[in-house]
Amino acid sequence: MKIDMTRVQPLLAEILRRLRHPSRRGIAQSLAALPVLVLLYVLILIPFTPSIKNIEKARVQQPAIVLSSDNMELAVFKRANRHWTKLADISPHVVDALIATEDHRFYQHHGIDFKRTASAALHTFGGDTQGGSTITQQLARNLYPDQVGRAQTLTRKIKEAITALKIESVYSKREILETYLNTVPFLYNAYGIEMAARTYFDKPADKLDVLESATLIGMLKGTSYYNPVLNPERAVERRNTVLAQMAKYNKLSPAKLGSLQKKPLKVDFERQIEQQGPAPHFAAYLRRWLIDWADRNDYNIYADGLVVRTTIDSRLQAMANQAVKRQADRLQGVANAEWGPRAWSAKKGLVRAFVRATSEYKVAVDSGLTDEQALKELQSDADFMRELRQKTTRVQAGFVAMDPRNGHVMAWVGSRDFTQDPFDHVQQARRQPGSTFKPFVYGAAFEQGALPTDTFVDKAVEIPLGGGAVWQPSDAGGPSGRTVTLRDGLVHSINTITAQVMQTVGPAKVASLARAMGVRQSKLELVPSLALGTSPVTLKEMVSSYSTIANDGAYIEPMMVTRIEDRNGKVLEEFHHAAPQQALPVAAAQTLLDVMRGVIDRGTGAGIRSTYGISADVAGKTGTTQDNTDGWFILMQPQLVAGAWVGFNDNRVTLNDYWGQGAHSALPIVGNFFQRALNGRVIDPRARFAAPRAFPLPAPPAPDEPTGALATEEQSPAGAAPPADTGASAELAPLIPLVPYSVSPDAAPAPAPGDPASSDRQ
Incomplete structure (x- = not known):
C-alpha cells in the first residue's frame, strides 16, 4: 500500500506545532494523563516479574541431588x-x-x-x-x-x-x-x-x-x-x-x-573451595544435561529438589579415582626427572614457544614490548618460569568404565584433579587413539569373511596417496619377512600387517564400522593411516566402541541416568537404554573379541595377567601414538569395559620410549582398577564371554605367587628407568607391568605428505 505523503505531512506539521506551542489545556491534559500512563506501564511490567509462586519457594529452594546406583551422594547442584x-x-x-x-x-x-x-x-x-x-x-x-x-x-x-x-x-x-x-x-x-x-x-x-x-x-x-x-x-x-x-x-x-x-583491620583470608564429589567431571557433564531436561519439563535444578539417580557405581568410582591418582603420581615422578630445570633449559626453542602461548606474553606484547623483550622479561622471572614448567609438564589422565550389556556408565575420571584440571579427558579431549583403533580394521576384515588364520607377509609397505605421495608404515626393527596371521598381526600390533589389511577393506569401510560401533561425534579422515589411529577421538567413544565388541557387536548408546524423582520420591521420568543396534555381525564380533583375548594372554597387554594376576576372561588392546604423545589401554570383561588415556595437555611434551608406551602408562590404571573390582566381587570373576575361545584360558597364578597389588618390589628390564618414589606405600601401590614384548614395539612410520602424522608403538 502506497502512503500519500501529501496528506500525512500536514498532520505531522500540526503535531509538531502543538508540541512547540502547547496550550494550557493541553498541558493540563498531559499532566492528568501522566499517572495513568505510569500505572499502565507498571501493569504491563508485572507479568515480567517473578510470580508469587516462585517467590514462595525461593527460600525453601532445594538443589538437585545426584545419587549413584548404590544410593551414595555424588553431587549437589547448588x-x-x-x-x-x-x-x-x-x-x-x-x-x-x-x-x-x-x-x-x-x-x-x-x-x-x-x-x-x-x-x-x-x-x-x-x-x-x-x-x-x-x-x-x-x-x-x-x-x-x-x-x-x-x-x-x-x-x-x-x-x-x-x-x-x-x-x-x-x-x-x-x-x-x-x-x-x-x-x-x-x-x-x-x-x-x-x-x-x-x-x-x-x-x-x-x-x-x-x-x-x-x-x-x-x-x-x-x-x-x-x-x-x-x-x-x-x-x-x-x-x-x-x-x-x-x-x-x-x-x-x-x-x-x-x-x-x-583498631586495625585483621583479616584471616582463606578461599573456600567448593567440595567436589567423587565424580566431579561426570557431575559437570550431567549438570549440563540436566539443565536441558529441566528446561524442557519446567523444573529448576537449583530449587525444585530433584533427585537424579545415575548409573555410576560408587565402589567402582572410588577404585577408578585411586587407580588414576596412583599411576599419574608415579608417572609425574618420571616426568619431573625428564623435564627438570636442566632438561627444560636445554629445550630453548620449545620453551620459548611455551612462553609465547601464555597470557602473560600477550599482555607484555600488547603493552608495547617486542617479541624478544617480552621473552627476556618473562624468562627472567623465576617464579613465572617454574609455574609454567610445572603446568606444562603435568601428567594428565582420563578413565571411563561402562557395562557393555546396557550402556551404563559405571565410573568416570576426567583428570587427575578437577580443581586443578577441570578439562575433561573423557568427553571433551580428542586425541589420536593409536593402535586401540586397529580392532576396527580387523573387525571390518572379519565382517567381509576374513579369518584369524589368514596371512600376510611382514614386509615393507608403500601405499600411494595420490599426487605422488606415498605412505610407508613401519615397525621397530624393520620388516621380518615372516608370514603372519591376522590374529598375530593384531595381538602383536604389527603396523605393516594392519596397513595391508586396511588396503583390503578400505578406509571408508573402517570409518563406517567405527561410527556404527560408537565413534559418533569425532570426525574420521578417510586416509590409509586411519588404520593406525591418526584421527583424534574421545576416550568415551573408544570405550563405547569396545563395549560394542563385548556385547556381540550390538551398539548401545552410553547412558548415565536411570530415573529422576521429585523431592517427595515421585518418579518424574525413567530412562532405559535404546534398542541395541547391530553394528558388527555376531560372528565377526566374537571372532574379533577372541583375537583380542590374545593381546592379554600373550601380546602387548600381557601385564594384565603377569603383573595384576587377573585370570578372568578378558580381552583388550594397548595403544601408543607417535613420539609417545598418547598412551591408551582398553580392557573388556563380560560385565565391564574400561579404558584409560595418559599424556599431557600439550602434545609437544612426552615421556620416554619406555614409560610413554600405553602398556606402561595407561595399562596400570586399568589393571589396578580391574584387579580391585574382581577381588572385591563388584563384578563376577567367573563371567565368560559367549565368544568361543581358540586357545584355552590361561591358568591363574599359584596361590603363593605375588600379584601386582601385593608385591613389594618392582623389577625393571635392563635399561628401563625405575618408577619415581612418590611416597606411596609399596604394599598398596600398583605395579607397572614390565613384561618383555613377544615382538619389538612398533616403530613410528614416517608420515607421508598430506597424510596425518601419527603412528602406534604398541
Whole structure:
C-alpha cells in the first residue's frame, strides 16, 4: 500500500506545532494523563516479574541431588557456593550493621521506602548519585538477576519495586533478612554471610564481632572496591562508616565508636573451595544435561529438589579415582626427572614457544614490548618460569568404565584433579587413539569373511596417496619377512600387517564400522593411516566402541541416568537404554573379541595377567601414538569395559620410549582398577564371554605367587628407568607391568605428505 505523503505531512506539521506551542489545556491534559500512563506501564511490567509462586519457594529452594546406583551422594547442584544459615545463627552485630547502613527504616516500610527513594532522586538530580533501594529491593535483585536485572534504568527500578512488594507480601521481616544474608555475594566464590565469615575471618557467622561484621557489611557497597584483602585502606574507611551508622541508630554506643574506629583491620583470608564429589567431571557433564531436561519439563535444578539417580557405581568410582591418582603420581615422578630445570633449559626453542602461548606474553606484547623483550622479561622471572614448567609438564589422565550389556556408565575420571584440571579427558579431549583403533580394521576384515588364520607377509609397505605421495608404515626393527596371521598381526600390533589389511577393506569401510560401533561425534579422515589411529577421538567413544565388541557387536548408546524423582520420591521420568543396534555381525564380533583375548594372554597387554594376576576372561588392546604423545589401554570383561588415556595437555611434551608406551602408562590404571573390582566381587570373576575361545584360558597364578597389588618390589628390564618414589606405600601401590614384548614395539612410520602424522608403538 502506497502512503500519500501529501496528506500525512500536514498532520505531522500540526503535531509538531502543538508540541512547540502547547496550550494550557493541553498541558493540563498531559499532566492528568501522566499517572495513568505510569500505572499502565507498571501493569504491563508485572507479568515480567517473578510470580508469587516462585517467590514462595525461593527460600525453601532445594538443589538437585545426584545419587549413584548404590544410593551414595555424588553431587549437589547448588546455584552458588553457599551454606544456608538461620538468622538465629548469625551474629546480631551483622544484622545491626546491615539495617543501620543499608535500610534503617526496614521495619517501617513494606518493601519500598518512598521517603528514601524521593531523597535519593533529589540527590541524583543534583549530581550526587545515591542509592534508594531497600534491603527487600536488593534481595529482589539477588534472587532474580535475570528477571529484574541490574541496569540503571527506570524499567529495572519499577520491576525491582514490584518484586519487593511481592516479597514483602510473602515473607516476614526475619525471613527477608535471613534470605538476604544468605544470598548476597562476597567475592572469591563466597555467597552468603556464612561463607564470607569463613573466607575473610576463618570463623562461622555466629562468631563475628562488631568490627568483622562492619567490614563485611561495608563490602556490600562495592565488593571489589572495598575488598579487605586487596584494598585494606578502603575497607577500613568503609568499615568505620558502617560503625558510625550503627552509632547513629543506637546499635553502638558513642563511647565505643572512637576506639573501634582506631583498631586495625585483621583479616584471616582463606578461599573456600567448593567440595567436589567423587565424580566431579561426570557431575559437570550431567549438570549440563540436566539443565536441558529441566528446561524442557519446567523444573529448576537449583530449587525444585530433584533427585537424579545415575548409573555410576560408587565402589567402582572410588577404585577408578585411586587407580588414576596412583599411576599419574608415579608417572609425574618420571616426568619431573625428564623435564627438570636442566632438561627444560636445554629445550630453548620449545620453551620459548611455551612462553609465547601464555597470557602473560600477550599482555607484555600488547603493552608495547617486542617479541624478544617480552621473552627476556618473562624468562627472567623465576617464579613465572617454574609455574609454567610445572603446568606444562603435568601428567594428565582420563578413565571411563561402562557395562557393555546396557550402556551404563559405571565410573568416570576426567583428570587427575578437577580443581586443578577441570578439562575433561573423557568427553571433551580428542586425541589420536593409536593402535586401540586397529580392532576396527580387523573387525571390518572379519565382517567381509576374513579369518584369524589368514596371512600376510611382514614386509615393507608403500601405499600411494595420490599426487605422488606415498605412505610407508613401519615397525621397530624393520620388516621380518615372516608370514603372519591376522590374529598375530593384531595381538602383536604389527603396523605393516594392519596397513595391508586396511588396503583390503578400505578406509571408508573402517570409518563406517567405527561410527556404527560408537565413534559418533569425532570426525574420521578417510586416509590409509586411519588404520593406525591418526584421527583424534574421545576416550568415551573408544570405550563405547569396545563395549560394542563385548556385547556381540550390538551398539548401545552410553547412558548415565536411570530415573529422576521429585523431592517427595515421585518418579518424574525413567530412562532405559535404546534398542541395541547391530553394528558388527555376531560372528565377526566374537571372532574379533577372541583375537583380542590374545593381546592379554600373550601380546602387548600381557601385564594384565603377569603383573595384576587377573585370570578372568578378558580381552583388550594397548595403544601408543607417535613420539609417545598418547598412551591408551582398553580392557573388556563380560560385565565391564574400561579404558584409560595418559599424556599431557600439550602434545609437544612426552615421556620416554619406555614409560610413554600405553602398556606402561595407561595399562596400570586399568589393571589396578580391574584387579580391585574382581577381588572385591563388584563384578563376577567367573563371567565368560559367549565368544568361543581358540586357545584355552590361561591358568591363574599359584596361590603363593605375588600379584601386582601385593608385591613389594618392582623389577625393571635392563635399561628401563625405575618408577619415581612418590611416597606411596609399596604394599598398596600398583605395579607397572614390565613384561618383555613377544615382538619389538612398533616403530613410528614416517608420515607421508598430506597424510596425518601419527603412528602406534604398541
